[in-house]
Amino acid sequence: MSRPAIALSMHSGLEPYALRSEHLARLAGVGDLLAPEAIDGMPPQQAEEVLAAADVLLGHWGCARLDAAFLDRAPRLQMLAYAAGTLRDVVTPAAFARLERVTSGAAANAVPVAEYTVGAILWANKDAFVARERLRGVELPAVQRRHPVGNWAKRIGIVGASHVGRAVIRMLAPYHCRILVADPYLDPAEAAALGVELIDLPTLLTTSDVVSLHAPALPATERMIGAAELASMLDGATLVNTARGVLVDHDALVAELRTGRISAVLDVTDPEPLPTGHPLLALPNCVVTPHLAGSQGTELSRLAELVIAEIDRFAAGEPALYPVVLADLERVA
Numbered sequence: 001m002s003r004p005a006i007a008l009s010m011h012s013g014l015e016p017y018a019l020r021s022e023h024l025a026r027l028a029g030v031g032d033l034l035a036p037e038a039i040d041g042m043p044p045q046q047a048e049e050v051l052a053a054a055d056v057l058l059g060h061w062g063c064a065r066l067d068a069a070f071l072d073r074a075p076r077l078q079m080l081a082y083a084a085g086t087l088r089d090v091v092t093p094a095a096f097a098r099l100e101r102v103t104s105g106a107a108a109n110a111v112p113v114a115e116y117t118v119g120a121i122l123w124a125n126k127d128a129f130v131a132r133e134r135l136r137g138v139e140l141p142a143v144q145r146r147h148p149v150g151n152w153a154k155r156i157g158i159v160g161a162s163h164v165g166r167a168v169i170r171m172l173a174p175y176h177c178r179i180l181v182a183d184p185y186l187d188p189a190e191a192a193a194l195g196v197e198l199i200d201l202p203t204l205l206t207t208s209d210v211v212s213l214h215a216p217a218l219p220a221t222e223r224m225i226g227a228a229e230l231a232s233m234l235d236g237a238t239l240v241n242t243a244r245g246v247l248v249d250h251d252a253l254v255a256e257l258r259t260g261r262i263s264a265v266l267d268v269t270d271p272e273p274l275p276t277g278h279p280l281l282a283l284p285n286c287v288v289t290p291h292l293a294g295s296q297g298t299e300l301s302r303l304a305e306l307v308i309a310e311i312d313r314f315a316a317g318e319p320a321l322y323p324v325v326l327a328d329l330e331r332v333a
Helices: 021-028 044-053 068-072 094-098 106-125 128-135 164-173 188-194 201-207 227-231 251-260 296-317 328-329
Strands: 005-011 056-059 079-082 101-103 155-159 178-182 210-213 238-243 265-268 287-288
Touching: 005 044, 005 155, 021 296, 056 296, 068 094, 079 296, 101 296, 106 164, 106 210, 106 238, 106 265, 106 296, 128 265, 155 201, 164 178, 178 201, 201 227, 210 251, 227 251, 251 265
Parallel strands: 005 056, 056 079, 079 101, 155 178, 155 210, 210 238, 238 265, 265 287
Antiparallel strands: none
């Protein structure tokens, strides 16, 4: 396919931020954009006409769900090029049965999340969050750290070798950390290639100075970090969660944080946002941010560039950079 016809699907009004003028110019070199706005904000008749002519659907946050009924409206559709990360609510078995290719922008969105995570790890190992509170006159229990402050040779526990987890591993390379990974899908050969130690979760929790969560939200991972897991963490350790709030039992986390024994940095919570007055928002050894680690502002350009590259490769008959198959949905965020 030399020049595919391309339709957009995303939150109405997101288009100018997701695809700036330079991205539209690049996209014009790859295929024919059927309309500059997303089908989601079009009059129904126009949306039907665009879908009927589309070979590729460029999706983003707010993308339509590709079920059988939607696909019947797009008989020519061959590819979903998704610029964002989480595909579970967008694709269905019908999409994998009907389309030639589904790709994800998760690897691009992982970069700013990993940057946030590494920043949190470096600050945590310097005891910066707690030291700031003490400087402001907040009284905190004295905790005897298992290891002294500093980032050299610290043990960093990565729970989940996802796109974000792997990006964190790469970014930590200059700091000479000892990186431990717990992930049932990671085999020893992959762990060796990543330069990490593959261990079980209980061992990771009891030996890491920082525990950073990068697992998907699945029935098997819900509340995977509960009272027993938190109690097993080292004195002075920090829990960082940039994955999904449901991975952590928040009541248990509040109870453990109140002892002052550990700290936490949370970019995701359950519920999200936390209700006004929630204890996690007031605890001095807990930093909560409003799910801002992922792509924002200028970082959206990375998503746009990846999705355009994927469409270009499809048009040229080349393999996808980040293909997604049905079996992947069982273990991705």
